[in-house]
Amino acid sequence: EFGEEDDDDDDDDGMEDDYVQDEDAMESMANELADDDLDDDALQKQFRKQQKAASNKFLLTPQRLQQLEQGAFKSHSVRGLKRIIAAYGTACHLSDANGQEAADSDDEEGGNGGGRRRKKEFQITSPVVFDRLMAVCLVQCHEEFHYHLLGKGSGLDDGDESDEDSSSASEDGDAKMEKDEEKPTTAIDENQPLHPKKLSKSPHFAVIQPLLESFIKSTHHILTEAGKEAKLLRFVLSSLAKYVPYLTLFPKVSKPFLKTCVKLWSAPLDTSEEYNAVRLQAFLRIRQLAITQPYPFIEDALKSTYLSYAKRSKFGTAANVTSVLPTLTFMGNCIVELYGLDYASSYQHAFVYIRQLALHLRNALMKQTEESRATVLCWQYVHCLKLWVAVLCAAKGGTVAGKDEEANSMQSLVYPLTEIVLGTCRLVPVARYVPLRLHCVRLLQQLAASTETFIPTTSILMGVLDLKEVGMKPLGGGGKKKGGKKKGGGQTSSVQGLRLPLILKLPKEGTLRTMEQLDGVLKELFVLLNREADMYRYSPGFPEFTFAILQRLRKFNKEISNGRWRAYSKGAIELCEKYAAFASEGRSTLVDAPKDVRRLEALKPTNVPSMRERYETAVAKEKRLEAATQPVMKKADQEKINEQKRKRKAEGDSDSESDVEMEMEEEEEVKQTKPKKKKKAVVIEADLKNVGALKEADEVKEGIEWSDSE
16 A cells, blocks of 8 residues: 555656646747747838838939939039939949948937938949949049039039929029120149138038038948959049049048058059059059148158058069069159159168168177078169169259258168168178179169269179189089080070079079070170279279289180180270279379369260260160060960960969969970971883983083083
């Protein structure tokens, strides 16, 4: 009996446990049903918002766009201008992912608190309407801004503000408008600053200012969102030239606009011809901003452009000769132009950045570690040196009246920059960095010719001749010595593969031991030596200047047996002797001694070009010769390369252009190495049967004497 009671108790406990578990399940089910109800409410709420947003949008058709144009640009209605700028803002923000969410939040804020009613937005679905709207607004809105702020409409009350639609203008207003159009209008100068006080005098300033700000912000937004659309970017940037002077009203907008233009100007992704036009337009807007905006703005322009150039120059190596180097040259020319606008501001920035280069050099000289030397012995450092040399040369050559004093402050930076260049070429005095030394010599000669300053570089050039590798027998392509008993002998084939302007150092193995390297280095050395002699040929101290040069070159002729190198040396010796004889004869007529003459070119005749002009002529001639000696690619091969580039671009392949060119070169080598098939001799049986032809006498014209001597 006790056992049965216990079993009954156990059954009761089990029922109670099952009852508790059923309670938990019911609670979870109730929570799920509540969540479903909440989800349904959220979906219904979102659906209502979408319906409300759709009802608040105004579909823009070509006919309605034409009405907006009529009201804004022909009737000169402020209301019409507001509506078309609102449509333009919608077009600029079409690609925004959060545009709908922002609209919904605005609806909630306006509806719950009893705020002001939100205006209807425009809905643009046709690409034709989009293109037409963008083109019309960018091309014609500046005329309306000028009309209402500085033109004929600035002194008149605008009665069109109270109109319901811009198309309901009266006939009298149209006649008055036609008379206004007949009168000449004075357009503003794009490169002249526009004072805000002048704009604020207009009675419509309070209405037009927010419209102008909205227009500029929308245009800036589409510049940031356009991506790789080169044609759209070029059109927008070129059209903005009319609106940049109005940015004096909005200093908070001008700085982001400058940042966007600098980003487009220095974009590293695209190096095509289409995007180069975008770079040009972006720089023109940067220059226009620097001219038209108040004083501190040019400081930001100078700083941001140089820093962008320095970051981009890191990739300007010989591997990217067809893509990055031309872009860097263009960017450097742009910075030279920009730093020539205001020498007072340019001096401060040039001083800071040249000092920064000097600090890097001092760090490398003191530490002598691999990392510290790598910051100097790289393309980034060399490109920055080239840039500042070009800036200082342009400051000397581009001086005009009223800017001489400011330009003279820039000339005070010539000496520290010269010391930095000399320290760079002497940092690692080994044969491997001979190309870097020649780069530095070119920079020093450019600086000396442009500033008409005596900066001797012959010690660097003669130091290359003193290297032991120059006097040793050159090695072959595989590293084995070529046959030959004389010093400096070997094969004398012309060099086509080594281009010294595109390299900073020679290979680690066989440095300056191959005929290719020796011929390229010595050819470049004698070109620079002849150019230096031509630069200082009219100096009274030229005979003493060439004494050490002639002595070293005569010794070089005795040591070297290579015919081409000896011809280079003999040509330099003859040139120096010729110029030294002219200087000795010319200085005999001077009253002062050569050491007392302060002018560098005291012996120069009046009809002879200056040192700068002679240097530029020599460089231009060298470029023409270099372009003429480069191999010309056949038209069929070029078309094949372009076709392969288009295919890879369509497939999304990231291979570089150089890979395609390497493939073409390999195909050409295979074609050249293939043995030519010998043509079989064709025997004509009719000629063999014509035995009588052998018995025919030769027909010789009378009056011709044949003799053995002839």
